[in-house]
Amino acid sequence: MPDTTLRSATISVLVENEPGILARVVGLFSGRGYNIDSLTVAAVESGGARSRINIVTSGTEMVIEQIKAQLDRLVPVHRVADLSLEGPHIAREMALIKVAGVGEKRVEALRIADAFRARVIDATHESFVFELTGATDKLDAFIDLMRHLGLAEVSRTGVVAIARGVRTI
Amino acid sequence: MSADAALTGAEVLLRALKDQGVEVIFGYPGGAVLPIYDALFQQNAIRHVLVRHEQGAVHAAEGYARSTGKVGVVLVTSGPGATNAVTGLTDALMDSIPVVCLTGQVPTHLIGNDAFQEADTTGITRPATKHNYLVKRPEDLARAVHEAFYVARSGRPGPVVIDLPKDIVIGKAPYTPPASGHPSYRPQTEPDHGQIAKAIALLKQAKRPMIYTGGGVINAGPAASAALTQFVRSTGFPITNTLMGLGAYPASDPQFLGMLGMHGTYEANLAMHGCDVLLAIGARFDDRVTGRLNAFSQGSKKIHADIDPSSINKNVPVDVAIVGDAGRTLEALVAAWQADPTQSDRQALTTWWRQIDAWRAKESLKFTQDMKLGSIIKPQHAIRRLYELTRSVQKDIFITTEVGQHQMWAAQHFRFEQPNHWMTSGGLGTMGYGLPAAMGVQVAHPEALVIDIAGEASVLMNIQEMGTLAQYRLPVKVFILNNQYMGMVRQWQELLHGGRYSESYSAALPDFVKLADSFHAVGLRAESVDQLDDVIREMLTIDRAVIADIAVDPKENCFPMIPSGAAHNEMILGAEHEGEAAGITDEGLVLV
Numbered sequence: 001m002p003d004t005t006l007r008s009a010t011i012s013v014l015v016e017n018e019p020g021i022l023a024r025v026v027g028l029f030s031g032r033g034y035n036i037d038s039l040t041v042a043a044v045e046s047g048g049a050r051s052r053i054n055i056v057t058s059g060t061e062m063v064i065e066q067i068k069a070q071l072d073r074l075v076p077v078h079r080v081a082d083l084s085l086e087g088p089h090i091a092r093e094m095a096l097i098k099v100a101g102v103g104e105k106r107v108e109a110l111r112i113a114d115a116f117r118a119r120v121i122d123a124t125h126e127s128f129v130f131e132l133t134g135a136t137d138k139l140d141a142f143i144d145l146m147r148h149l150g151l152a153e154v155s156r157t158g159v160v161a162i163a164r165g166v167r168t169i
Numbered sequence: 170m171s172a173d174a175a176l177t178g179a180e181v182l183l184r185a186l187k188d189q190g191v192e193v194i195f196g197y198p199g200g201a202v203l204p205i206y207d208a209l210f211q212q213n214a215i216r217h218v219l220v221r222h223e224q225g226a227v228h229a230a231e232g233y234a235r236s237t238g239k240v241g242v243v244l245v246t247s248g249p250g251a252t253n254a255v256t257g258l259t260d261a262l263m264d265s266i267p268v269v270c271l272t273g274q275v276p277t278h279l280i281g282n283d284a285f286q287e288a289d290t291t292g293i294t295r296p297a298t299k300h301n302y303l304v305k306r307p308e309d310l311a312r313a314v315h316e317a318f319y320v321a322r323s324g325r326p327g328p329v330v331i332d333l334p335k336d337i338v339i340g341k342a343p344y345t346p347p348a349s350g351h352p353s354y355r356p357q358t359e360p361d362h363g364q365i366a367k368a369i370a371l372l373k374q375a376k377r378p379m380i381y382t383g384g385g386v387i388n389a390g391p392a393a394s395a396a397l398t399q400f401v402r403s404t405g406f407p408i409t410n411t412l413m414g415l416g417a418y419p420a421s422d423p424q425f426l427g428m429l430g431m432h433g434t435y436e437a438n439l440a441m442h443g444c445d446v447l448l449a450i451g452a453r454f455d456d457r458v459t460g461r462l463n464a465f466s467q468g469s470k471k472i473h474a475d476i477d478p479s480s481i482n483k484n485v486p487v488d489v490a491i492v493g494d495a496g497r498t499l500e501a502l503v504a505a506w507q508a509d510p511t512q513s514d515r516q517a518l519t520t521w522w523r524q525i526d527a528w529r530a531k532e533s534l535k536f537t538q539d540m541k542l543g544s545i546i547k548p549q550h551a552i553r554r555l556y557e558l559t560r561s562v563q564k565d566i567f568i569t570t571e572v573g574q575h576q577m578w579a580a581q582h583f584r585f586e587q588p589n590h591w592m593t594s595g596g597l598g599t600m601g602y603g604l605p606a607a608m609g610v611q612v613a614h615p616e617a618l619v620i621d622i623a624g625e626a627s628v629l630m631n632i633q634e635m636g637t638l639a640q641y642r643l644p645v646k647v648f649i650l651n652n653q654y655m656g657m658v659r660q661w662q663e664l665l666h667g668g669r670y671s672e673s674y675s676a677a678l679p680d681f682v683k684l685a686d687s688f689h690a691v692g693l694r695a696e697s698v699d700q701l702d703d704v705i706r707e708m709l710t711i712d713r714a715v716i717a718d719i720a721v722d723p724k725e726n727c728f729p730m731i732p733s734g735a736a737h738n739e740m741i742l743g744a745e746h747e748g749e750a751a752g753i754t755d756e757g758l759v760l761v
Contacts (some may be wrong), residue, residue, distance in 0.1 A: 015353075017352050019303065019305075020292075024295060027295055062482060062486065066479060069477075069478045070483075071480055072478065073324075073356075074300075075299070075320055075351075075354045076354075078352075147687055159257065
């Protein structure tokens, strides 16, 4: 029987920075019914010739292999790297988190933010905006704690990832 | 600046096409492409064939490409011209046919303005093409054209769209000659020799081997088919072809088990089911081939060679994956088979062939034709007679089909001895494919006998192309198996939906003889079995386009059949094999 265990994969794709490339990648995922848990994209070369797309997805081993093969056959794709498979890697995302409230809850929010090393980048008498960088589960944990303390709005970047050591894509 | 700078975009386009070896364009003019048509008018190097509908243009280009191995070229206008082409593009994508489709576009400053005949062509065609381009700067034009041809024909071939805003083709543009290679798209064509060695090791030990090849071998060129024949003969192994792969191995050869899959032969499907080593080349294990996946060839070690890595391990996990061109792979397999001193198990192979011959003795394609005067024609008989009566024709013979029962009967009963002579819509299953595809084949091979084996329902979907046949004096023969039903729909309704023939009967069909006449072609009709041979003979003597309307038994079903959701060993055979039917499950009913 085929393996039905799901795994999460962080895939980085180096692409030619041409119009429509993001639509191609996203269309591939929606057209073939794959999941996108997170997607980030930005030019990574001077002059903007190439962009890097980081995708966090999940599926069976067979589906993830399929996703990588499908990405790799897109004409403007230079390289596909499965960071979760190819060795240790670092993945980070950033979130801006708005918490509104007064009194004890406000103090508690600030205390927790300090423990998480979140920075206050905007403050009023009724609100804070925290900036927090870290692994996805750290952000999730922080946001979860803020729910009881007046969480008003969240804006997240999605995951950027890179291999540890000298290895490059 | 060189003199090249004096060229308009349209002239640059035509020069690039010429440098790519283009001889023919299938197209239809309109506002956004008028400058290109003006440039075409002023040159003689490239011929233009005016179709009657843009879908026909793409299918014609597909027929041209499949029968020549070259890239087919299409030119259509913006908006409806481009959207009409989408079915053809998707068809070419599914069947991996190299096509470059040039679409007109509103001028760059109007893009996004909902201008007259504007459509987001690159957006619409993105999932319908292998790749597409919107040329927004004159200096990108020539490069985009050269790249498009490279992408269309390299790796796993496919359709490429180049969207050309009107200001780009009117304005001046620089010309650049074709460059070699591509910065990011470099498909692997040379197979890994370690993997070849693993494959040969498995094949040498096989007791019940089976070879299954598809359209990839055809796409790899005639040399790949020759290498396949050599490999099959030197191993002594049985071989089956997919619908797309027919002709890669000579059908008359005793090692050929016929087509496999939903309407494949009993012996091919049971050999797939019972083999212990399966070698798949240029085929993609699609649902029409595998039947129920969890029952597909469970006892076999699988070797899969394909130029597209995404085809490997997609539906069926395999033991040995070989990425590369089918021809190079087969040549490597031939060499490695001969170089390996290990003896294959001849005794086991003999036993295996004895089993296969027992399956073959069932004659799963058998049908009963009543030869009495006035008897109704069985569709299978019509195709058998067409096959037999064309044996004496001293011409290259090409067969195209529409989609449905007639297509499966053609695949079963017409025998293909060489590649590139059989064009059918496999992946997408596009009714209306056969007539325009035949047109494209005939343009490429003016002296050949080109026959569209059609159904009366399918052929009406692009019947307007009869006008193109007349205009260019293309002597295509349209051989209609007329059962007055959408036969395959009717068959499924009979077998799966309690015989409720919902909307599958075509009331008020045209008089095809008069229809042929009105399109300056010759119309013939056979009403009963005694008239069939005469109609076929007459059709073959006429040097113009012909519609032969063959009235066939409307109740005839296409067997064998693996019902949806069933496994290879759960085939339904025809009336000649009563009492052997397999059931259709509720899970199967959901499948198409």
